Amino acid sequence: MSPLQRMGRWVGQHLVLMGGLLVIVYMFVPIFVVVLMSFNKPKSKLIYRFDSFTLQNWLHPCTDQSMCSALSRSIQIGLLATVVATVLGTLMAFALVRHRFEGRAVANLLVFLPMASPEIVMGSSLLALFVAAGFGGQLGFWTILIAHIMFCLSFVVVTVRARLAGLDNNLEQAAMDLYATEAQTFRRVTLPLVFPGILGAALLSFSLSFDDFIITNLNAGNTTTFPMYVWGVAQRGVPMQVNVVGTVMFLVSIAIVVGAELNRRRQEKALA
Amino acid sequence: MSQVAEAPEKSGDVGAYEGLRIRSLTKEFASFTAVKSLDLDVPSGSFFALLGPSGCGKTTTLRMVAGLETPTSGSIELSGKDITWDKPYRRPVNTVFQNYALFPHLDIYENVAFGLRRRKSKEVDRSVREMLQLVELESQTRKRPPQLSGGQQQRVALARALINSPEVLLLDEPLGALDLKLRRSMQIEIKRIQTEVGLTFVHVTHDQEEAMTMADTIAVMNQGVIEQMGAPAELYDNPETTFVANFLGQSNLIEVEIRGPEGDFVVVDMQGTLASIPTQRTHVQPTVGEKAWVGIRPEKVLIAEVGASIDAPGNSIPGGVVSDVSFIGVSTQYLVRMPWGQEIQVFEQNTGRRRLFRQGEQVDISWHPEYAFLLDHHQDASAGVDKVDAPS
Ligand SMILES: Nc1ncnc2c1ncn2[C@@H]1O[C@H](COP(=O)(O)OP(=O)(O)OP(=O)(O)O)[C@@H](O)[C@H]1O
Numbered sequence A: 001m002s003p004l005q006r007m008g009r010w011v012g013q014h015l016v017l018m019g020g021l022l023v024i025v026y027m028f029v030p031i032f033v034v035v036l037m038s039f040n041k042p043k044s045k046l047i048y049r050f051d052s053f054t055l056q057n058w059l060h061p062c063t064d065q066s067m068c069s070a071l072s073r074s075i076q077i078g079l080l081a082t083v084v085a086t087v088l089g090t091l092m093a094f095a096l097v098r099h100r101f102e103g104r105a106v107a108n109l110l111v112f113l114p115m116a117s118p119e120i121v122m123g124s125s126l127l128a129l130f131v132a133a134g135f136g137g138q139l140g141f142w143t144i145l146i147a148h149i150m151f152c153l154s155f156v157v158v159t160v161r162a163r164l165a166g167l168d169n170n171l172e173q174a175a176m177d178l179y180a181t182e183a184q185t186f187r188r189v190t191l192p193l194v195f196p197g198i199l200g201a202a203l204l205s206f207s208l209s210f211d212d213f214i215i216t217n218l219n220a221g222n223t224t225t226f227p228m229y230v231w232g233v234a235q236r237g238v239p240m241q242v243n244v245v246g247t248v249m250f251l252v253s254i255a256i257v258v259g260a261e262l263n264r265r266r267q268e269k270a271l272a
Numbered sequence B: 001m002s003q004v005a006e007a008p009e010k011s012g013d014v015g016a017y018e019g020l021r022i023r024s025l026t027k028e029f030a031s032f033t034a035v036k037s038l039d040l041d042v043p044s045g046s047f048f049a050l051l052g053p054s055g056c057g058k059t060t061t062l063r064m065v066a067g068l069e070t071p072t073s074g075s076i077e078l079s080g081k082d083i084t085w086d087k088p089y090r091r092p093v094n095t096v097f098q099n100y101a102l103f104p105h106l107d108i109y110e111n112v113a114f115g116l117r118r119r120k121s122k123e124v125d126r127s128v129r130e131m132l133q134l135v136e137l138e139s140q141t142r143k144r145p146p147q148l149s150g151g152q153q154q155r156v157a158l159a160r161a162l163i164n165s166p167e168v169l170l171l172d173e174p175l176g177a178l179d180l181k182l183r184r185s186m187q188i189e190i191k192r193i194q195t196e197v198g199l200t201f202v203h204v205t206h207d208q209e210e211a212m213t214m215a216d217t218i219a220v221m222n223q224g225v226i227e228q229m230g231a232p233a234e235l236y237d238n239p240e241t242t243f244v245a246n247f248l249g250q251s252n253l254i255e256v257e258i259r260g261p262e263g264d265f266v267v268v269d270m271q272g273t274l275a276s277i278p279t280q281r282t283h284v285q286p287t288v289g290e291k292a293w294v295g296i297r298p299e300k301v302l303i304a305e306v307g308a309s310i311d312a313p314g315n316s317i318p319g320g321v322v323s324d325v326s327f328i329g330v331s332t333q334y335l336v337r338m339p340w341g342q343e344i345q346v347f348e349q350n351t352g353r354r355r356l357f358r359q360g361e362q363v364d365i366s367w368h369p370e371y372a373f374l375l376d377h378h379q380d381a382s383a384g385v386d387k388v389d390a391p392s
């Protein structure tokens, strides 16, 4: 076999691997840049380039007060919207799966609609609604919250509903047969079995709320959320602390994914 | 139709009935009546089988006893206490579900402990270990249900219900999903456990063999009503309806005309031959001139060469022609075409003392009068024939 042939074979055998690696590099380059830039000490605000290493951005993330207040507002809205949407959406999912009522089929369909319609349509119609209802002057935290709860709700209902539909309702009857009252049945059987769905819905809600821009921007008035802040400063030079926030967000997501995976493996190991 | 099983110890009418007593229980789903005015007495400590074809209302009946379905009308009593409207968790009744319904998020130990924990029992650990030992699953306590085989899951379901020592244990076709071999061994297992713990078992099945091998008393159910109830041998020997005659084993049903009672017998004209049926095996008014069905089990029919002397005078019919012979080792199954066109099934034990008959041979058939039974002609002669688990 000539060296050329051997090389050809090697390439052939590793082509898929190479392709995969390239895709991963492609996906992670932006994140790498964010992490890198969080340690950057720029010479000029306007030139986005790695100049020299510093820990200042990490030690003093709130140099720009308005960034931190936007960030904390976004987190507050995210958490509130998540809690309200998860509770409401879970209740709705239970109603849609467990109860036979007039208009159930229609309700099932309508729940999908907010997910399917373009954000710009939802955002502008909400704005129109707020203005028409006389809240045009009070756009801000609460209107953003209402908007976020609204679009998170559909995702929660759909996620929890899928989980519930896959649940054998013989299990709840078995629990009742084994002396569990209605409340105990819910706590010991229904909730644990549906919980992964609810947790997934909550995580999804938070990330949807945290990075929403279009609907938020339309209904925010003078209030600024984190995405709006980044958008606003993009023209005059983004402070490096934004990259610190980005890196932290990235690490938190990784922690959640890895944690879930470890938990799964641990359970499997305990069973083996 | 008598629907009261013989209680092991006769309690008579003095005091409350020890066991499960169901009276005119009815369940309607929208326009469909799944259970029609059902009466049932299950003596305490017995192994009771509810046998019937798919869709006849067995599960619905069990669910009403467990409290998982609300009856439309009727009553359910347990040891003299009316439990018809009690919540499921207030009844001393536990169920082994048709699909087991084990909790997938709990391990085997916690599945079995579930009932005890809800009732705040002090002895959870000891009881659970004992119970897992009884069903031979001590080594699997920390596994979860999906990691067990079908037979193991079935035993967990049994243990989970049994551990609560219910007054009545309801088993809804617990062996339905198992293969034949496992099924046979589980039948023996369940029967052993029942004898060991001495509780009342109500076992639902559509497998007649299963019901006959396991139960003390069988109730045959069809289209929401109990057709007949009694000990397995009693039901098999003296079925009261065409459905029972066909569903429990096989029967030859021959159309006859009643000639009237004569002593302890009812005489009938069986396509030209007179035959007599013992009165206690007659389940129709012996009105002279009315039509009826004479039933005879294939293994009770004797087959003989034309003119050979037979020992069943009065119930002998000449003129048969063997139309089919199948040799299955322990026995031979014949189909004998009678002069009026009907084919009679005959099973003969292969004792080796007689030769086999050939196809096309002329034969006489006969039977002892005490083996035949007389049924109502209004009933469908083919009721219960096409059952799911026809024994081959
Ligand atoms: N919730 C319900 N709504 C309407 N009809 C029902 C309902 N549950 C049962 N039925 C009907 O009642 C009849 C009896 O059902 P059931 O489940 O008791 O049958 P089964 O004897 O247990 O049959 P199988 O051997 O197949 O389990 C069936 O015809 C079924 O279609």
Ligand SMILES: [Mg+2]
Binding pocket: B058, B059, B060, B098, B172, B173
């Ligand atoms: Mg059933």
